[in-house]
Amino acid sequence: MDAFYASVMLRDRPELRDVPVVIGGGHRGVVLAANYPARAFGVRSGMSGTDARRLCPQAVRLAPDYVDFEAVSRSVMETFRQVTPLVEAYSLDEAFLDVRAVRRSQGTPLQVAEWLRATIFDEQRITCSVGLAGTVSVAKLASRRAKPDGVLMVPPDRVVDYLHPLDVGELFGVGPKTRAKLLRIGLVTVGDVARIPLPTLQQMLGSATGRHLHELAWGTDRSTLTPRRSDDDPERSMGAEETFSRDTADPAVISRELLRLSGKVTARMRAAGLAGRTVAIRIRYSNFETITRSRSLPDPTDVSTVVHTEAVRLFTALGTQRRIRLVGVRVEGLRSRVGVDRQLALGERDRGWREADRAVDQAGRRFGRGTVRPATLIRSDRP
DNA sequence: TCTGGGGTCCTAGGACCC
DNA sequence: TCTGGGGTCCTAGGACCC
Incomplete structure (x- = not known):
């Protein structure tokens, strides 16, 4: 879009x-x-x-207005799926479609592109742009160039000619840091990077990153899509963070915020049927210096108190008195909760908090989110 | 009164195991 | 007397994307 x-x-x-x-x-x-x-x-x-x-x-x-954005997003993704099930949603407003197999039923890629643009405009009254190419990253570049409200196709035999004059920073996955690093050794264009021997790139950027950049420079990155997260392939992590409206060094305020964020994250995890083993916190000090601390638990959890307790432990271990701008809580190593429940019940480590969470979830569904919450969060005096 | 919030993947070093 | 090679997991930081 x-x-x-x-x-x-x-x-x-x-x-x-x-x-x-x-x-x-x-x-x-x-x-x-x-x-x-x-x-x-x-x-x-x-x-x-x-x-x-x-x-x-x-x-x-x-x-x-995120409620609106999400509604439009769902509708647009649905339109994409009318063309093909091979849709990889990349963000709320962007997706990759593999249209190789639909030529007979839906027409050429160009026809598909124009149908999508017309349909989305009719239904949602917003414009979008489409890039057509043989790989994900080249299609991405093409769509960027097609904006606003256009279509650009880069056929396979024209990829190298298209890519090589571009600034390396244009590549999908090359940000300011990598661009500066390449510039330091005199590499300005995509063509410059393409002609550098692979081992040199890998030495400079690491083996996987170097290889990936080499592929990007030749337009040979992946062409197959991963349509959807499934039970076998759940989200890797879920987190929540928030910048205070004023920096604070008050441990009580920080602990309370960690509690609120832990509740928010675990509620989302429970709704998705996921549990995770690693709890991570993120702290951003007033000078914008940002650190993370994490610890892996013996067993996966989706219990808000367990996550909060660990988050506070991680924060306390810092022993800091510095003023803090942002705190965040993230749970990593997510997996389906199936089979996790029984294990936790045997250990009885959460002493009924699981049931409390469930009750809070139910009250939230019935009366609105936040209807029932920890008493410490009722007095809302976060700065 | 500079600099959000949600993610993913990679790197590097160390512990640990066979 | 001098100490391999392969692998996994953990933690912290960093780059990048929308």
């Missing part, structure tokens, strides 16, 4: 369509999306709200 969040929010606000609009970027926040008029002022997603206001003070600022 083109400027997804902005496009969705402007569907029913035609009067804002031609003026600069920024989604997000409130207090301590970053820009989540900017419409094209705002981009003309240099506003980009990911930039701090402060910078965006400096570049374009007259922009209209809107708060994101």
